[in-house]
Amino acid sequence: MKFALFLGCNIPARVSQYAEAAQAVSQKLDIELVDLPAFNCCGYPARNTDHRAFILSAAKNLALAAKAGLDMMVLCKCCYGTLKRAEHLLNADSSLQTEVNRILAKENLQYGGRVQVKHWLSVLYHDVGIESVKRKIAQTYNGLRIAVSYGCHALRPSPITRFDDPVAPKIFDELVEVTGAYSVDWARKLDCCGAPLTGINDRLAMDMAHKKITSAREAGAHFLCTACPYSQLQFDRVQHRMTLNSDNAEPLAPILHPQLLGLCLGFDAKTLGLSQNQLDLSRITSFLMSE
Amino acid sequence: MFDLLFFTSLTIFLLGLAYRFSTWFTRKIGLSGPPIRTRQRVRAAFSGVVRLVWGRQLLTVLKTLLGDILLQQRVLKEDFKRWLAHMLIFCGFVLLLLMHALEPVVSERLFRDYYSTLNPFFFLRDFGGAMVLAGVALAALRRYILKPPRLQTNRRDHYAIALLAVIMLSGFALEGLKITSYSEFQRMLEDYAGLDDEDEIQALESVWINDYGLVSPNLKGPFDEDLLTEGREVHFLNCADCHSSNRWAFTGFAVAKIMQPVAIALDRAGGLTLLWYIHILACFAGLAYLPFSKMFHILATPVSLITNQVTAPGRSSPANSLTRRIMELDACTHCGSCSLHCSAGMIFTARGNDYILPSEKITMLHKLAAGKKLDDRQLQAVREGVYLCTNCDRCTVRCPSGIRLKELWYSVREELLRSGPPLAPILTPYSFVRGLVMQDSLGADEYARPIAQARQAVAGQFTILMNPDRALPLNAPPAADRPPSAGEQTFARCFSCQSCTAVCPVVGNYENPEQVLGLLPHQIMCCLGLGLVAMASGARMIWDCLTCYKCQEDCPQQVEVCDLLFRLKNEAVARKALTRTTPPR
Numbered sequence: 001m002k003f004a005l006f007l008g009c010n011i012p013a014r015v016s017q018y019a020e021a022a023q024a025v026s027q028k029l030d031i032e033l034v035d036l037p038a039f040n041c042c043g044y045p046a047r048n049t050d051h052r053a054f055i056l057s058a059a060k061n062l063a064l065a066a067k068a069g070l071d072m073m074v075l076c077k078c079c080y081g082t083l084k085r086a087e088h089l090l091n092a093d094s095s096l097q098t099e100v101n102r103i104l105a106k107e108n109l110q111y112g113g114r115v116q117v118k119h120w121l122s123v124l125y126h127d128v129g130i131e132s133v134k135r136k137i138a139q140t141y142n143g144l145r146i147a148v149s150y151g152c153h154a155l156r157p158s159p160i161t162r163f164d165d166p167v168a169p170k171i172f173d174e175l176v177e178v179t180g181a182y183s184v185d186w187a188r189k190l191d192c193c194g195a196p197l198t199g200i201n202d203r204l205a206m207d208m209a210h211k212k213i214t215s216a217r218e219a220g221a222h223f224l225c226t227a228c229p230y231s232q233l234q235f236d237r238v239q240h241r242m243t244l245n246s247d248n249a250e251p252l253a254p255i256l257h258p259q260l261l262g263l264c265l266g267f268d269a270k271t272l273g274l275s276q277n278q279l280d281l282s283r284i285t286s287f288l289m290s291e
Numbered sequence: 292m293f294d295l296l297f298f299t300s301l302t303i304f305l306l307g308l309a310y311r312f313s314t315w316f317t318r319k320i321g322l323s324g325p326p327i328r329t330r331q332r333v334r335a336a337f338s339g340v341v342r343l344v345w346g347r348q349l350l351t352v353l354k355t356l357l358g359d360i361l362l363q364q365r366v367l368k369e370d371f372k373r374w375l376a377h378m379l380i381f382c383g384f385v386l387l388l389l390m391h392a393l394e395p396v397v398s399e400r401l402f403r404d405y406y407s408t409l410n411p412f413f414f415l416r417d418f419g420g421a422m423v424l425a426g427v428a429l430a431a432l433r434r435y436i437l438k439p440p441r442l443q444t445n446r447r448d449h450y451a452i453a454l455l456a457v458i459m460l461s462g463f464a465l466e467g468l469k470i471t472s473y474s475e476f477q478r479m480l481e482d483y484a485g486l487d488d489e490d491e492i493q494a495l496e497s498v499w500i501n502d503y504g505l506v507s508p509n510l511k512g513p514f515d516e517d518l519l520t521e522g523r524e525v526h527f528l529n530c531a532d533c534h535s536s537n538r539w540a541f542t543g544f545a546v547a548k549i550m551q552p553v554a555i556a557l558d559r560a561g562g563l564t565l566l567w568y569i570h571i572l573a574c575f576a577g578l579a580y581l582p583f584s585k586m587f588h589i590l591a592t593p594v595s596l597i598t599n600q601v602t603a604p605g606r607s608s609p610a611n612s613l614t615r616r617i618m619e620l621d622a623c624t625h626c627g628s629c630s631l632h633c634s635a636g637m638i639f640t641a642r643g644n645d646y647i648l649p650s651e652k653i654t655m656l657h658k659l660a661a662g663k664k665l666d667d668r669q670l671q672a673v674r675e676g677v678y679l680c681t682n683c684d685r686c687t688v689r690c691p692s693g694i695r696l697k698e699l700w701y702s703v704r705e706e707l708l709r710s711g712p713p714l715a716p717i718l719t720p721y722s723f724v725r726g727l728v729m730q731d732s733l734g735a736d737e738y739a740r741p742i743a744q745a746r747q748a749v750a751g752q753f754t755i756l757m758n759p760d761r762a763l764p765l766n767a768p769p770a771a772d773r774p775p776s777a778g779e780q781t782f783a784r785c786f787s788c789q790s791c792t793a794v795c796p797v798v799g800n801y802e803n804p805e806q807v808l809g810l811l812p813h814q815i816m817c818c819l820g821l822g823l824v825a826m827a828s829g830a831r832m833i834w835d836c837l838t839c840y841k842c843q844e845d846c847p848q849q850v851e852v853c854d855l856l857f858r859l860k861n862e863a864v865a866r867k868a869l870t871r872t873t874p875p876r
Contacts, residue, residue: 009683014727041634041681046641047862048719053641060637078720085854103640107440127502157853166844192796192839199726200718200742201835207800208837211379230723235842237727 001127003118004065004071005033006083009041010083011075017273018229019149021258022075022120025273026137028265029128033073036064039063042079043086058086060175062117063109071116073123077228078196080119081153087117088160089256101277119163119258121227125171133178137268141179144287146224146260147216147252148172149183149235151228152192166190175257179264188212195230198238206242209234213252217223223284224254232256236278253279263288293571300575307582308590316617320660321702323613335610339602348601355600360593361613365691369628376429380455392574410535417466417540424542442627442647443638447585455583456739461570466548468562469855470537471506471554475563479573490524498522503537504547506554508743520777543552588624592692595622599693616702619694620657625650629686629696629765638679649696656703657708669712676706678716682724701729705737712742715864718834749863751809751829765831776852779858782819789813791842791852797835808832812842819855828863 011019025035043057060237065072074080090097091113109142124133150169159168169190173183195210199227213235216224226232235254243251255277262272263285274281317334343352358364363381367374384563389397390412398412399405405412419770431452445746469475476499486492497514499505499522537544550557581587599613607615629649633639639647646652655673659665664672679698680700688699704725708714730738755761791812798804805811810818810830818827825832833856842852 005730007683010686010723013684014683040636041638041683043637045681045716045720045723046638046679049715049858050638050641051858051861057635057637058569090321123388152837152839152841156768156844158684158844159849192841194724196720196837197835197841199724199730202726202730204797204800204835204837205726208796211796228456233727241731286359288332 001030001123002032002034002070003062003123004036004039004068004070005038006042006061006065006072006074006076006079008044008074008076008229010233011044015232015234015256017076017137017276018232018256018258021256021262021267021272023034023263024256024267028267028274029124029133031073031123032127034063034068034070036068036070039066042074042076042082044078044082046080047085054082055086055089055096055100056103058083059111060104060107060109062087062090062113062115063104063111065115066112071118072119073120074228077119077151077154080099080117080163083117083128084161087113088211101103119212119227120182121154121171121175122163124175130178133175136226137179137264139264139288141264141287142180144179144181145184145219145221146176146181146223146225146255147219147221148176148189148192148225149184149212149228149231149254150190151226151231152190154228155174155190172225172227172257176260179261181260184216184219184221186215186221188215190213190227193231193234194238195234197236204237205234209238211240213239217249217252221252222287223281224252225257225260227257232277240278251279253277253281255281255284260284295765296571296575298320300579303579304581307579308840309581310585311621314612314661315621318617318660319613320616320656320706321435321613321699322618322705323609323702327610327613332610332614335608338840339607339611344785351600355597356593359596359693361602363691365596365693366626369626369689369691370699372429373433373626374664375427376433379422379429379684380424383419383424383426386412386415386419387423390419405550406533408534410539413535414539414541417542420462422461423455427455427459429647431456439627439631441630441633441639443625443630443645443648443651445625445654448625452587454573454580458570458577460574461566461573463542464550465563465566465570466540466543466565467550468503468554468557470543470547471550473505473555473849474508474558474560476505479530479534480561481532486525486529486734492814493517494522495525495529496522500528504544504572506558508555509636519692537730583638585625587621588692591621592624595619598695599695604695604698612698612702615695616699617660619692619699620653620660622692622694623650623653623657625654626691628689628691629653632685632689634681634683634685638681642675642679644672644676644679646673647679648676650701653696655695656699658764670711674711674714675716677704677707678714678721679722680704705729705733708741709737713741713751715745717741717745718749718860736875746831746834749829749834750831753809753824753826753829755823755826778854781848781850782816782855784848785813785816785820785846785850786848787813787817788847790847791844791850794837794845795843796841797832797837808835812856813861815856816852824859824862825866828859828866830859 005023007019012070023033039061041057042061043054046053046057072083074083083240090100090111097111102108150172154161154163155166155169163169164171176183188211191212192207192208193212197208199203212223226234226235232254239251259272259274259281262271269282269285316329343349359363359762363377366377385772391407394407398407399618407413433439434442434448434452445809447612480486480495486495493832494508496505496510497518500507500510501512501514501519527775545555581589594620600617627650630636630651635647639866646655652673659673677700682697684697687695690696708717794800795812797808803808808831810827810832812832815827815830815832818824836853836856838853838857839854843850843854846852
């Protein structure tokens with residue numbers, strides 16, 4: 001199993017532990033990841049103001065993967081949703097595709113719609129399979145309650161993203177429960193984390209985060225679990241700022257999915273970069289028990 | 292004459308250096324809080340250096356000196372060919388500088404029996420020259436023929452390559468002509484050999500013609516073997532002690548061969564003097580121009596690389612950070628690594644704004660720091676360029692000169708946000724990192740003002756609704772400049788069930804959502820149905836949209852609500868001319 005690993009912009013700069021943990025776990029699960037250094041921004045930030053810049057950025061990435069003959073594994077849900085949206089628009093509009101290819105041709109690239117874009121969770125669930133993951137598990141959690149945050153841009157619009165059932169998704173829950181942790185049922189599991197408005201309308205962004213965190217805490221979760229750098233930064237750094245600015249209760253720390261799984265696969269906290277998260281995760285190892 | 296020219300250019304060089312170094316402490320760029328005086332900056336830098344010497348970081352400095360500065364590992368990591376070109380120029384030039392240019396000061400003092408015409412010096416000089424020439428050729432090949440994506444070449448790049456090329460080519464031409472020159476042969480004969488016998492001189496001349504590339508107006512080959520044997524004997528006795536075979540100067544010798552047909556004419560016309568002047572003047576021009584050229588990086592880049600290694604990001608005092616930013620602008624070699632790897636590469640392609648590229652931003656910031664005044668259009672282009680950055684930090688990681696571009700952008704971005712009209716991209720996730728990282732180091736008002744200004748600029752005035760007597764212009768024709776793309780007409784299916792508004796978490800966040808958001812999602816769809824695009828794109832709702840797609844997912848009519856809001860944001864920005872409209876290249 002071989003994929004071009006698409007990290008996007010946030011992960012290398014601010015959530016590098018996500019990439020490191022995902023790479024370690026991938027190796028254990030026999031997923032070969034290829035780094036294509038020419039990958040650029042997925043186009044996500046450009047979407048709001050400049051449609052053309054968005055399409056071109058996304059199309060170049062898809063064309064690069066096609067040239068390498070690889071499907072893409074994306075770690076960021078906003079990158080995932082953006083690439084899927086661009087793919088949809090390009091496939092539906094041949095004149096757009098022609099125009100994009102005219103520009104890509106200058107870099108000897110071509111968009112042909114052959115590349116499959118998959119998110120980290122989809123690869124683990126559909127390509128590796130829960131059973132295969134289970135076989136590699138060295139130790140499981142006992143009594144750990146996790147609140148998974150699905151991430152809007154992977155889940156919706158479901159006809160385009162085709163990630164999971166938009167109303168009753170299960171792949172993230174199952175990929176958490178394979179570790180022995182209990183995936184709690186919580187009201188705001190499918191809601192927005194607020195990250196898209198951080199830096200634009202911080203009050204609203206924090207309201208969204210606050211509602212989700214409260215809901216997860218009410219469901220008795222020990223930790224949040226994310227598989228997206230935007231959600232991770234929102235729950236980690238923005239929540240940290242929120243707790244500093246209020247006499248609110250203890251923060252509810254988020255853990256990245258490959259970090260959560262990696263501990264069960266026998267990787268140590270350092271390899272998985274647990275200390276690079278701003279909010280403390282050290283308590284999680286106390287839930288681990290050897291098989 | 293030589294001395295006059297030399298000391299003039301040396302004086303310009305030294306004054307230039309002093310001036311350039313002084314600008315590190317006088318110029319300003321980016322945000323630095325309360326004003327910092329030059330004296331404070333000098334003192335801060337000085338105490339930084341003292342700390343460095345006393346601390347345990349000398350080892351780091353040595354490691355950087357060897358690895359990053361002398362061996363140029365960071366360039367090697369980028370691209371072998373570039374490293375090769377740079378190493379050839381660097382090593383060749385140092386060799387030539389010490390051995391050849393500083394001959395009286397270095398070579399002659401170091402070696403007792405030094406003759407520039409004797410091996411190994413004779414060969415080494417040529418070897419050094421060939422290295423530089425090969426390096427310059429590789430550099431020119433990259434800049435003018437191979438042209439990696441987004442590599443921009445400006446005047447300073449042209450000048451640097453041209454100047455080096457003129458120095459090297461004139462040097463080789465001079466050497467080649469000297470090899471062929473009959474007048475030079477006669478001069479050496481008189482000065483060094485002291486031969487009187489006509490036969491011996493003829494034999495020697497024949498050998499120099501036959502073996503060493505001399506072109507004589509009197510003799511012509513092929514020569515008798517006996518004559519050559521005699522001539523070699525004479526050469527061995529009278530010349531060989533201080534003149535190695537011209538073939539050792541392999542490049543010059545090759546040039547001499549090419550020059551052969553015109554050698555006599557050139558020699559008689561005083562070609563030697565002319566070439567000597569060209570060579571010397573080019574060298575002196577290079578010396579005087581160095582502090583003002585991109586070659587100043589020879590001094591600034593090592594400083595930048597060492598500073599990069601010995602200071603932790605974000606730990607320096609404001610005075611040193613400011614000094615550092617200015618110094619880093621000088622350390623940029625305009626090599627294009629940052630722009631090659633820039634994540635916003637395609638955003639640049641789409642918008643055609645050069646200042647999206649890090650290398651061009653740096654060049655412009657250098658000019659701005661030097662006090663260049665921009666017109667409104669240029670300034671807005673720079674501001675947009677600095678903002679359309681996805682904050683992936685690749686430029687900082689890749690920069691072979693160790694410039695912390697990321698910190699430069701953060702700081703300059705805030706400074707530029709305060710000048711000039713509102714910027715639309717501030718209302719998009721380009722602002723995520725500003726909100727995440729910069730917010731804490733800015734005052735609440737400084738942070739919020741640019742956002743508020745941009746919101747104000749894109750907000751609709753809804754004047755059409757203020758006048759109850761005026762009919763709404765319904766069914767306005769769609770914008771003709773752009774054909775509708777997939778899903779764009781889906782609003783027509785809306786039957787106002789309000790599901791979108793009911794599930795919207797933004798609407799749900801407010802007690803009086805209409806007051807805060809202007810129009811609610813279903814009302815926006817309604818506007819679109821009525822052709823009131825401008826009204827829809829003026830609603831605050833579209834900028835407060837979290838893009839969570841709940842509305843779109845839950846719509847029983849499959850209206851692409853969220854994607855239509857994206858479209859409206861594009862419309863609003865275009866309508867308010869908050870976007871530069873440069874045609875894409």
